[in-house]
Amino acid sequence: MDSTLADALVQRLAEWGVDTVFGIPGDQANGIMEALRKARTRVRFVHVRHEEVGALAAVGYAKFTGRLGVCLATAGPGAAHLLNGIIDALCDRVPLLAITGSVHHDLTGLETLQGVSSEKMFDHFTLYNERVMGPAHVQVAVDAACRRALHARGPVHLTVPNDFQSLPMSAGKGSEQNVPGHSRPAHFAPLRVPEQGLLERAAEVLASRRRIVILAGTGARGAGAELSEVADVLGAPVIKALLGKDVFPDEHPLCIGGTGHIATVPSKLAMDEADGLLIVGSTMPFLNWYPKPGQAACVQIDDKPERIGMRTPVDVGLAGDARATLRALLPHLKRNPDRSFLARAQERMQRWWQFVEHQGTRRSSPMKPQVVAWELSGLLADDAIVTGDAGSVAYWINRCIRLREGQRFSLSGTNCTMGSGLSYAIGAQCAFPDRQVVAFVGDGAAAMVLGDLATLRQHALPVKIVVLRNNSVVLERWEQLSFLGHKEFGNELSPLDYCKAAEACGIAAVRIDDAARCRDALAEALGRAEPVLVECVVDPNEPALETPLVGHHAENYGKALEKGTAEAPQIVRALLESLKDEQRFIPEAIDAPTAELIGKLERMRS
Numbered sequence: 001m002d003s004t005l006a007d008a009l010v011q012r013l014a015e016w017g018v019d020t021v022f023g024i025p026g027d028q029a030n031g032i033m034e035a036l037r038k039a040r041t042r043v044r045f046v047h048v049r050h051e052e053v054g055a056l057a058a059v060g061y062a063k064f065t066g067r068l069g070v071c072l073a074t075a076g077p078g079a080a081h082l083l084n085g086i087i088d089a090l091c092d093r094v095p096l097l098a099i100t101g102s103v104h105h106d107l108t109g110l111e112t113l114q115g116v117s118s119e120k121m122f123d124h125f126t127l128y129n130e131r132v133m134g135p136a137h138v139q140v141a142v143d144a145a146c147r148r149a150l151h152a153r154g155p156v157h158l159t160v161p162n163d164f165q166s167l168p169m170s171a172g173k174g175s176e177q178n179v180p181g182h183s184r185p186a187h188f189a190p191l192r193v194p195e196q197g198l199l200e201r202a203a204e205v206l207a208s209r210r211r212i213v214i215l216a217g218t219g220a221r222g223a224g225a226e227l228s229e230v231a232d233v234l235g236a237p238v239i240k241a242l243l244g245k246d247v248f249p250d251e252h253p254l255c256i257g258g259t260g261h262i263a264t265v266p267s268k269l270a271m272d273e274a275d276g277l278l279i280v281g282s283t284m285p286f287l288n289w290y291p292k293p294g295q296a297a298c299v300q301i302d303d304k305p306e307r308i309g310m311r312t313p314v315d316v317g318l319a320g321d322a323r324a325t326l327r328a329l330l331p332h333l334k335r336n337p338d339r340s341f342l343a344r345a346q347e348r349m350q351r352w353w354q355f356v357e358h359q360g361t362r363r364s365s366p367m368k369p370q371v372v373a374w375e376l377s378g379l380l381a382d383d384a385i386v387t388g389d390a391g392s393v394a395y396w397i398n399r400c401i402r403l404r405e406g407q408r409f410s411l412s413g414t415n416c417t418m419g420s421g422l423s424y425a426i427g428a429q430c431a432f433p434d435r436q437v438v439a440f441v442g443d444g445a446a447a448m449v450l451g452d453l454a455t456l457r458q459h460a461l462p463v464k465i466v467v468l469r470n471n472s473v474v475l476e477r478w479e480q481l482s483f484l485g486h487k488e489f490g491n492e493l494s495p496l497d498y499c500k501a502a503e504a505c506g507i508a509a510v511r512i513d514d515a516a517r518c519r520d521a522l523a524e525a526l527g528r529a530e531p532v533l534v535e536c537v538v539d540p541n542e543p544a545l546e547t548p549l550v551g552h553h554a555e556n557y558g559k560a561l562e563k564g565t566a567e568a569p570q571i572v573r574a575l576l577e578s579l580k581d582e583q584r585f586i587p588e589a590i591d592a593p594t595a596e597l598i599g600k601l602e603r604m605r606s
């Protein structure tokens with residue numbers, strides 16, 4: 001039988017190496033579903049419960065494999081549901097192909113059922129966005145879309161009108177201008193290295209500095225060994241943006257952790273004291289966590305030249321591949337003879353880990369969220385893939401999870417969308433059926449994508465979902481209090497039994513509410529070969545604190561508590577305990593406004 005346009009589409013995707021498509025069928029896309037049915041032994045269709053989860057799963061798949069992620073939806077509402085994943089791919093620079101069906105070609109623009117144009121809807125957020133115009137167009141359009149997504153690292157979109165999907169390929173006579181076979185399914189990734197003169201200038205700039213820090217982001221992936229060597233030569237501690245948490249092990253002696261709101265104290269202090277900054281593959285968005293403009297000479301390596309100088313003034317920009325550029329730079333670098341800056345950062349980091357361990361091994365009731373993160377960290381397999389989510393969980397992941405070489409981590413970074421944890425985990429487990437995949441998420445985020453617990457059962461994906469249950473979207477509480485000095489409002493979640501929900505979706509569940517039992521219960525869940533949801537009942541009053549606390553945020557906490565925000569007495573106790581821990585282990589984190597807050601909290605408590 002003659003193959004259809006949709007068959008040719010799926011066949012071409014397979015030639016591009018696509019083996020998985022995440023999505024939901026719909027009448028405007030069912031011609032493509034038929035092609036996927038026929039090709040099901042080569043291309044797996046993963047039926048999710050919400051197209052947004054499908055798009056985010058495809059982003060997760062792409063992030064963890066480095067390959068193209070693909071999602072599919074019907075026209076109108078299905079397409080609209082994909083949008084958040086498309087934006088996620090745009091923000092985190094991930095190759096994603098979104099395929100939608102659209103209304104019959106001769107009903108376009110006529111307000112027919114689901115007739116909203118997905119091309120117009122996606123236009124602002126895609127790097128390539130086209131309608132397939134017939135059989136002679138399908139292969140070249142797929143090639144152009146895949147090339148653009150992989151080369152520019154971002155989302156692209158193809159829509160196929162309903163009736164075109166089932167057209168026999170033989171029906172499509174190309175135009176006289178089109179030469180059949182002029183395009184092949186191939187992409188050639190360049191390896192860019194800056195010219196020698198620039199490398200020399202960069203080395204010169206760094207040679208005059210004695211207190212250099214390195215900021216590594218996801219763009220430094222694959223350059224861990226080179227980062228380590230450069231850091232050693234420069235006597236520079238390595239700080240990581242959250243998306244780059246897994247590019248350099250937390251265990252590495254030169255690593256001093258994350259930055260931004262979730263910074264470690266040693267990393268914030270090192271940024272404050274630095275006279276040199278080497279940025280490798282990062283555009284970490286929190287400007288207050290960079291050295292102040294004029295404070296430090298800066299060299300930035302990024303393979304996207306337009307991102308150089310985006311966040312902080314740059315003295316020398318090196319547009320190139322991170323690994324190749326670091327390799328080329330190394331012979332030009334002079335060893336920094338002054339090791340005192342590094343030694344100070346490392347000594348602080350030792351005390352930081354003592355602080356984290358102390359907070360992660362408390363046995364108080366209700367259980368502290370740090371306990372779950374700390375115990376989980378110790379139990380992760382050597383090649384575990386951890387996915388995270390927007391919420392206080394991002395603080396605990398960054399702080400308490402000590403990633404080792406070979407382990408992977410991601411969450412929705414710049415888009416920072418709730419729901420990425422479970423969605424990315426679906427993508428990761430499809431790509432790596434034999435690796436341990438753990439989604440570490442808040443209860444608000446879990447509630448947003450609850451239906452997709454059923455996807456784990458349906459596709460036999462043994463993901464472990466660790467849910468921090470605090471019956472609240474609690475990060476918003478801390479933001480309302482500390483960013484604005486307001487009473488909290490609108491954050492509570494009516495209690496939801498996540499174990500029952502999981503069981504209703506056909507997956508096993510366990511509840512942990514006792515810190516002393518946490519490690520064993522987590523270990524038992526992680527050891528099972530099936531999907532398991534672990535509901536961890538944690539203290540909603542444990543503040544997700546910036547460390548060190550930003551001065552005016554300390555003042556705002558005081559104001560909000562004096563106004564009598566809900567549960568103020570419990571918050572006072574928890575906040576005081578956390579700040580006192582910090583004071584005990586790393587007293588240099590406590591500046592005047594924070595010391596004043598501590599005094600105020602002590603008076604409120606008594």
Ligand SMILES: Cc1ncc(C[n+]2csc(CCOP(=O)(O)OP(=O)(O)O)c2C)c(N)n1
Pocket residue numbers: 390391392393416417418441442443444445446468470472473474475476
């Ligand atoms: C889709 C989306 N909606 C809203 C937000 C704003 N937001 C960021 S974190 C957060 C709280 C998340 O709550 P939960 O998952 O329960 O985590 P918790 O902070 O309680 O640990 C919210 C509402 C967001 N980032 N994404």
Ligand SMILES: [Mg+2]
Pocket residue numbers: 442443444468469470471472473474
């Ligand atoms: Mg919550």
